[in-house]
Amino acid sequence: MGSVYILSQMLFYYPFLFFLFYIYIIFVIPLKSHFSIKECWLSIKSFFETDYSRIIDSLRNGNSKKH
Structure with missing residues (x-):
């Protein structure tokens, strides 16, 4: 199985991980660059x-x- 498939399954079965990933993309990455x-x-x-x-x-x- 590919890493994309495993990641999508994790995000589908554990929506809290999707929420954490969203927060990381929206807030943490811009703060790191700033x-x-x-x-x-x-x-x-x-x-x-x-x-x-x-x-x-x-x-x-x-x-x-x-x-």
């Missing part, structure tokens, strides 16, 4: 870099003001 892992990590990295540099600058300025 939010790639690289973009996500790049935004997280830039957020922490700016925050970390702000903390370093405040510590440097705070120490120089005390002396």
